[in-house]
Amino acid sequence: MTFYTAQPQHLSSSRPSSNPASFHSSSPATSSDRALLDMLSTLPAPGQAPVSRHQPAFGSPSFQNAPLANDKRPLATLAALRRPPIDPIILAASLSSGPHVTRHHFHHSYGAPRQSKQMSVSQRKERLQNAPSSELASTSDSSTGRSKQRTASVSGSYANCDLNDEALENLEADALRAESEIAELVSSTSLVPAVTDEEQAYYASRQAPRSQRLRLEADASAKAAKQSATANSPSLQPARGDRPPALAEAQSLHAQSSKALTDDPDVRPSPAAPMASTSQPSKAAAQLSEALHSRQQLISSAPSTPLHLGSLPSAGPQLGMPVGQSTPMSLAGLSSIVRPPPLHVRCYARTRIPTPHGEAFCHLYRNNHDGKEHLALVIDPAQNSEETMAHIADGPTGEDAAASSRHLRSATLDEMWSSEETEMERIVRGAYVGRLGPSFQQASVGRDARLGRRADAVAARTEDETAPLVRIHSECYTGETIGSQRCDCGEQLDEAIRLIHATGTANRPARGVIVYLRQEGRGIGLLDKLMAYNLQDMGHDTVSANVLLGHLPDARKYDIAAAILRDLGVEDCRLLTNNPDKMEALEREGVRVSERVAMVPRAWRQEIGAKHRRRRAARRREHSTRSKTLKKKASAVPMDSSVLSQAPMESSKGSPRVNADFSHSDSSRESEWDEESDDGLEEEYVDHVLRRSGATMLGASITRGPELERYLRTKVERMGHLLDLPSNGEGASTSAFSGIRHPLAESAEPREDENAEAGDAEVRTDPESLLDEKDLQHALAAASTQAAEQTARADQRGHEQSHAAQEDDAEEGETVLVKRN
Ligand SMILES: Nc1nc2c(ncn2[C@@H]2O[C@H](COP(=O)(O)OP(=O)(O)OP(=O)(O)O)[C@@H](O)[C@H]2O)c(=O)[nH]1
Known part of the structure; x- marks a missing residue:
């Protein structure tokens, strides 16, 4: 048959x-x-x-990232050739x-x-060896007469x-x-x-x-x-050539309905109409025709933004199955392939995480596109204050509303998930205000009320309100967890947290978000990234290794990041990145990027050019002379060994400082930020480099190494990352300085006054010399305090002794007098 x-x-x-x-x-x-x-x-x-292995699973990042026809990436065509759907x-x-x-x-x-x-x-x-020869007997091919031995x-x-x-x-x-x-x-x-x-x-x-x-x-x-x-059965005769009749019928029906559509676009013929005009087409043909028709309509009418499922035609008859029989593929399913369903993100949990730089709220998000749990690290310490959050809970107006609008809170987390949800359940998933504690637990208000307040707050927002600092960070197990020096990902994560915290002032507490996307290896996954490293060891760079493995140089998407930011109430931001793709992607997704803040590798910030290196060397010599003098002084001062051993700890951020010349207190830091002083920024940076607390990365502080250098240079030279390469060696142009000053500094150009002030800054950025110098200063300061205390105690004792002696003398005098009397 x-x-x-x-x-x-x-x-x-x-x-x-x-x-x-x-x-x-x-x-x-x-x-x-x-x-x-x-x-x-x-x-x-x-x-x-x-x-097949060429076809990415639906919902997988590679599926999401499958190049589209209008994708302008240079290697889209190549990728399409390499990995056709x-x-x-x-x-x-x-x-x-x-x-x-x-x-x-x-x-x-x-x-x-x-x-x-x-x-x-x-x-x-x-x-074969064991087979009897009969099994290998030759057979004769009757058509050719040739003998074939199989x-x-x-x-x-x-x-x-x-x-x-x-x-x-x-x-x-x-x-x-x-x-x-x-x-x-x-x-x-x-x-x-x-x-x-x-x-x-x-x-x-x-x-x-x-x-x-x-x-x-x-x-x-x-x-x-x-x-x-x-054959004499007409039903078995192919309708056109040897084409299967169901398909041929479907095509003819489809052609008819398309024609009708072209004639009158407003009139969409019902499937019954064309069926009536043909001679008994099968049900299957009608279904196929309907499917083709709906699909073509969908494609032609699809807007550039994702459709809402509700706007799609109803499932109708299902393709490939008789009516009434269940099938996993419905028309709705088809449509969802044409356009993926609208992206939804929801924050499932939020908790406070103390970091070496300060506190952050870690949010866990799920979505309906890639099945991954993405994270958002929200830095907004003001949320910890009970007074501030009480405003939100009580319903602020006017200035209060403006203040509370600054808080970065997840709308999906704060909303009531069901009428049965208890307050405690909401608090446990993180929908609370203020600082959670044994004696303070207050659930946050639901979405609608909060959105209403946000509208008030937006109206009341002052003009000088700056957009929060945002970083979109991609997961990197190797860089962040095992301290790989092939990339600077761990350092970037650490630096982003530090920089966002550093934006805080007395009047304006820090405020920012790090969206942590689970797009390991620029979206190709850990397995392929590890293989890419092997290709890199064979001489390829990070771009060509990706391409050789059949990927785009960068296979990431940022729609989920944008959705997370919107959920957190971030409509515009200052983006911490060197990657222009990220800025474009966010803008495309409706999150305005009002400013790009460069992510300068710490190793390159140290690389401050030949001219500056010479001056730094001079400064170092001067410092070493000063250090020797200080050491001499220190050796002359009696000092507890415990004081010396604690000196490095004293220099870590947040620890009490004893010498105003070489350090600054938290309040002085705030005033420096108010003035947007580069020195303050440098101090922050130096503090960070010298810190000894926290182990976010193995071997934290600065990531260095030849492989990292190669990686960074490739990103600049081949991926268009917006970062100036540092100068190499003597006499190199100082243009490399643009971008290697602190990223938050107003001007990226080196300062004109190349004097001792600049020298100071340079010296401060050298962690080794700083370590010696600062530790020594702290030790000295502690020692002199101790010495002063000892002197004071000695003076006191001397004073007391002399006083007692005087009293004794007086008593003696009296005794003498009495005796005399
Ligand atoms: N495929 C691949 N991915 C890498 C490699 N090295 C690091 N990555 C991944 O690259 C991602 C980080 O991207 P980068 O290109 O370093 O930086 P970026 O996020 O695009 O840009 P910035 O915002 O400026 O930091 C992380 O997911 C890393 O796991 C590599 O050699 N090959």
Whole structure:
């Protein structure tokens, strides 16, 4: 029996088969064929495994990042060539036979349960050696008269297919039997047969040598010719050429409805109308036509922004299945492939995390696109204040509203998730205000009330309100967890937290967000990143290694980051990045980037050019002389050993300072920030470099190394990152300085007054000299305080002693007097 499937003809023809109807195909692919192929080849349901290794799983980052036609990335075309969504040949083969089909399989059949004919080369050789000679008997090919000996000496890609002719004929018979069974099944369901797991399990692949395949094909075409001559059933006649009737009918219906649409775009013919005009088209054809029609309409009317599911046409009849039968693929599913469902993010938990730089709120987000848990680190210490948060809880107005609007809070976290949710449940997931403690627990207000207040607050916002500092950071296990020096990711994360905290002043507390996206290895995943490193060890750079592995140099997307920022109430930001793609992506997603703040690698901030190096060397000499003098003084002062051992700790950020010349208190830091003083920024930086607390990265502080240098340079030179390379060696241009001053400094240019002031700054940025100098200063300061205290105590004791002596003297005098008297 002949069977027809909903596959386009050019697909069927790529699968040589003994099926006469589908074997010969010469009609060219029509646009409908292509539309259908397109539809079939982009059909995976959410969570479904890829059909081939080339096809990314739906919802996976690579699926999200699959290059679009309008993608302007330079290597989009190359990527598309390397990793096409699906290979049509593989698609055709797998639709008919199973997902494990590869390009090299060309003939498949379902057979009765039998042992697989695929065996390893060693097994096959062993079997051949042990086989009786009768098994290797030659058979005579009746058509050519040539004698062929089918030994198992076939090698190469067909090595596993050394079946003898008898086995092949058995298989052929099995195949025909199975095909006719499937055809029966198909004719009862009209469209593509569902292949059961059992059938899959009994599937036997036959990779025959070419000569054998040609013979089989010749036999099959002879049979086909014979059958077509004798066939008299009009229902089995292909409607156009040897095209399956269901598809041909669908195409004609589709053409009719398209024409009607072109004539009058407002009138969309109901599926019943074209059906009435044709002579009894099958239900399947009508369904197919409807599917094609709806899809084409969707594509043509799709806006550039994601559609809401509600605006899509109802599921209607389902493609590929008779009405009433369940199928995983509905029209709604189809539409969701055309445009992914609108992105939704929700914050599931929020908690306070103390970091070496200060406190942050860690938010965990889930979304409906990539199944990953992304994070947002919100730095907004004012939220910890009970007074501030009480405003939110009580419903602020006017200035209070403006103050509370500054708080970066997740709308999805604060909202009531259900009417049954208790206050305690909300608090436990992080929807609380103020600082949570054993005696203070107050749930935050729900979304609607808060949004209303936010509107008030926006109206009341003052003009000098600056946008929060935001960093979009991509996960990097190697850089952040094991301290890899191939990249500066760990350092960047640390630096971002530090910089955001550093924006705080007495009047304006720090405020910013680090969105931590789980896009390891620029979106290619840890596995591929590790392989990319091996390619880099072989001489490739970070860009070419990615491309060699079939990826774009950067496969990340930022729509989820933008959604998270919007959820946190960030509508505009100052972005900490060197990557122009990030800025563009955020702007595209509706988050305004009012300013870019450079992320200067710490190692490059140390690299301050030849001229400055010379001056730094001079300053260092001067300092060493001063240090020696100070050391001499120190040795003259008696001092507890405990004081000396604590000196480095004293220099860490937040610890009490004892010498105003070399350090600054928190309040002095605030005033420096108020004045936007570079020196203050430098001090902050130096403090950070010298800190000894916290272990966010192994070997924290500055990431250095030749591989890091290469990585950074490649990003600048090949990926367009906006960072000036440092000068290399003596006499190099100082233009490299632009961008290597502190990123938050107003001007990126080096200061004109290259005097001792600049020298001071340089010296301060040298951690080693600073460590010595500062530690020594602290030690000295502590020692002199101790010495002063000792002196004071001694003075006191002396004073007391002299006083006592005087009293004694007086008493003695009195005694004498009394005696005299
Ligand atoms: N594929 C690949 N990814 C890398 C490599 N080195 C680091 N990464 C990843 O790159 C991501 C960080 O991206 P970067 O290009 O360093 O920086 P960026 O985030 O684009 O730009 P900035 O905002 O300026 O920091 C992290 O996910 C790292 O895991 C590499 O050699 N190959």
